[in-house]
Each structure stands twice: as structure tokens, then as C-alpha cells.
Amino acid sequence: MAGPIILDPADPTNNLAKGKRWDLVAKEAVHCLRQTCCYIEDPSRGWQVQDLYETPADRLDAFVGQSLQPQWERKKEMQDAWQRIVQFLRDKCFQDELILDREIKVLKVVKAGSSGKGTTLKCSSDVDLVLFLSCFYNFKEQAQYREVIIRFIQEKLDHCSRSLAYNISLLPSRVGARAPRSLSLQVQARKSSEVIQVDVLPAFNALGSFCPGTKPSPEIYEDLIKSDGHPGEFSSSFTELQKHFVKSCPPKVKSLLRLVKHWQLQYLKSKHRKVPLPSKYALELLTIYAWEMGTDESDNFEMDEAFVAVMKLLRDHEDICIYWTKYYDFQNEVVRSYIKHKLKECRPIILDPADPTNNLAKGKRWDLVAKEAVRCLRQACCYIEDPSRGWQVQRAREIQVTVKKTGEEAKILSVNPYSLIWKTKTRIKNMYDITGNLRLSFQEPDGNRQPLSSRKTLADYGIFSKVGIRVLEVFPPEIQVFVKESGDQNKPYAIDPDDSIWVLKEKIEAAGGPYVDDQILKFQGRKLKNHHSLRDLQIKDCDTIMLIRRD
Incomplete structure (x- = not known):
């Protein structure tokens, strides 16, 4: 008998293989x-x-x-599908069409996701295409008209799919999701069983003519913040920055990224399909951070040490605070205030280096990630004979602290945000040769000044970026009081509680403030008289007194 034979053990007349498409x-x-x-x-x-x-x-x-590593044949097939869809979108989709009473031009199409960054896995078949269109004049218009554009592209694909030499099926939007941000397609070559998923994301061209290696204007990020969208809603507009950030990493780092993403797919997503887990991009960023901190950005490292370092970061996720200043920084006032606010969110924090509104770690089940990371660290793939070889990766970058003491030149320190403040105090005492008690304080964005406790860390105060710290030398029984002006200037002063308000005014004048006669001091809404002592007025350590200059 020709062909495969599988006889039923209970019935010798039944060849179960016969007549099948083997x-x-x-x-x-x-x-x-x-x-x-x-x-x-x-x-x-x-x-x-x-x-x-x-x-x-x-x-x-x-x-x-x-x-x-992806196979070359698979790369070619995905590339062909990508090129055909791009050509359709550029040349046919919007040709001679008016949408929203506007003629639409495709300004550029950018390949995003893993395929765009050069970190595709061997078995991956996903392609993201960001479609930058002339009809979006700003971020708000992208949010307002994106759904209309997506529906139009969908109708055009339904009508013209025969010309693409591919079978195209549209995937439905998730039930209960917000207005769709992308159009999802399944693309299959007519002569192949291979199916490729393509996501098309219409976007506002915020960056204009992007040039790799350049820093966008801070006004772009100011507009992004003021657009008041959902966190990460307009990340597609910054695709080229995201892509360049990852793609510029050395080849060996990309191999590490593939390894971590494989771990995520194989051991996390396969177990927790309906749970909000960190995205591939979030783990890519965490891995790049580990490499930067663990090797000082060297491309010569051991893969086992790298993988163990990443697993340890995932295990200890509660204190992670990761951000970069490659594309945005603290120079612009609006951006600076916004970033500092974001860095005070509950940890873990992984800010998208291209989009400061997007904390990629927020709202994810990091407890499940940590549990699997602990399991992974016990496996053969993480066994290192000499653990001392491993990378030393801090859970957050060191902070630049500008230390100011009245009458002295400001000094700059690099401080681990998880280091106890008493250790920083010891360094400052040695710098300024201080013999008395040392009091440290910092000014919050709202203008209030807060003392720093020796038993806490900068992280406890939500400080993960550049900060100025005021140093005050106090000799008992002196206390520390803060004097705040209407212009948000807020300084600490050491004074004996039995001293009068007049003495405090003299100290303010000696420190560069207005003359004594030009000062009006208020505490809890009351105007303070010169002859009263701080003790009489029940002003205690670390209280804040308002200073008003006479006209």
C-alpha cells in the first residue's frame, strides 16, 4: 500500500493515514x-x-x-510585504482624495517596532509602519482625526487589495478599547503560508525633517506636554527617535535585547496572556540601561553577566527609576517641571527617552515579572562560577547635586539617590570644614523648602534629577527657619528661638536680602513685630516665614 500507513490498533481495516493531505x-x-x-x-x-x-x-x-537571529529568507519576505504596502500608501491610497476638506500627502513612512530597530526575533512576523501625514497640523488634530484616517485607509485597502499580490485581512479593534490608534492587518503572500501582521499608525510629523544625532527643539516637547493627551498617546510621532535610540546600540547589545525579549515571550507571555505585562520596548530600555551602567557602554562584555544583571534589575523592580536626557532635558522650564513630576510617580519608572509623557512601567504586573526573574536566576543560563564578575548596576542614575552655603562657592557632587543622606552630609562637612550641626534642605517645584533627614535617601523625597541643596551650619540652641519671598526664593536661616524678629531681619539683610526697614515678615498670615521673639510667636524648627519687600 502506497503512502503513509497508520493502522488503528483496535481495527486492522482502518488506515487512519489514507486519503489525507500529508x-x-x-x-x-x-x-x-x-x-x-x-x-x-x-x-x-x-x-x-x-x-x-x-x-x-x-x-x-x-x-x-x-x-x-532572524533568517534571511524571512527578512526578505517581510521586506517585500512592507515595501508593497508602503508603495500603496504613498502612491494610491490618498491620490486625488479630499479628507476633512484637505488634500492629504504622505510626508514619510517609517518602519517601527522590532523590525525597525534591528532587534527582530527569528520567529517574529510583525511590522509597524508609522504614516506621517500632512493633514495633522498638531498633536490635538492627530487625536481628533486619526480615527477618520484609519477608516479611510481601511476602505481603500478593501477596494484595492487585489493589486498588492497579497491576501490582506483586517483585524478587529480590541473590545472596549479607546478610539483606535492604528490599523492592524494580516498580510499573506498568495504563494506562501507565511502570515505577517502589519500595524499602520497615522501620526503628526512633530519632528519635521529628522536628522539622526540631533536634539529636537524643546518647544516640540512643550507642545506635547500642553496637548494634554493620555500618557504615550503621541509616541508614534517620536518613532524615529525611539528607533535611533535602540538601533544605534552595538550589535552585541542587540543580541542581548533579543535574548531578553525571547525570555519575555517564552516564560512570561506564554503564562500570563491576559495580564498587563511590561512591553517589549520597556524591557529593551531597561536592558540598555543595564548595559550602559554595567559596562560604561562597552561593546565587549560577557552575555551571561549581562543577562544576569537584567534579571536582577527585574527582580528588584520596586526601586527602578530610569530616564535619559538624550532628546529632552531639564533646560526648558515646562519640560523640566513635567519631568520632575513624572519622576515622582510610583516606582518602577521607565521614561521613554523619546517621549517624556510615557512611563512605560506604569500599571504593569511587575510582581509576575519579578517572580519569573527569580526563577530564571536559579537556572543553568544564569549560573556564573565567579559571581564577583557580575555587573554592578544601580537602580537609578547618580544625581548631580549642587551644594550651596551662604558666603561660599557652590560645589557639585554626584550622589546615588538610594544612598543615605547622612553619608552625603559627611562629604559636605569635609568640603566646607564644618564643625557645627549640619542641616540640609531643598526647594520643591512649588517653592516650598523641605529639610532632608539623615536617615532617608534622596529617592525617599522623589529626587531623581538635578537638585540644589542648601547647607546650614547650626549651633545649639539654634533652630532652622525658612524665609520665602513671593518670587519663590526660599532660604534657610539659623537663629536662636529667643532672638527677636529684628535679629532675623538683620540676618536676611546680611545674606543679600532687602534692608531691614524694607522687610515685612509674616507667619501663618500674621505680621510679625520686630520686638517679639520667635519663641513668643511659637515659630518652631523648619517653619516657613513669608518675606514681603516694601514698595
């Missing part, structure tokens, strides 16, 4: 054997499918190269 089964089996799930490092072992957790730590480079 050619299709064989074709898919061949495809499957090329995937990660069928990789065997040593084929003689048999039955043993290569698994990350069973891979020795010193074999991780080989695992990435053999199991995770």
Missing part, C-alpha cells in the same frame, strides 16, 4: 523545524528541544546566534 502536513513540519522550538544544540541527544533555562550560561552567545 504534503501540507510535511510542509508545515519543515517550517516548524526551522523555528526556535525545534532547535537542538546536539542532535545526537534526541528528544531534547533546546531551552533557554537549560542552556549553560557560557553558551548564551551561541543560543542567540542559532535560535534567535
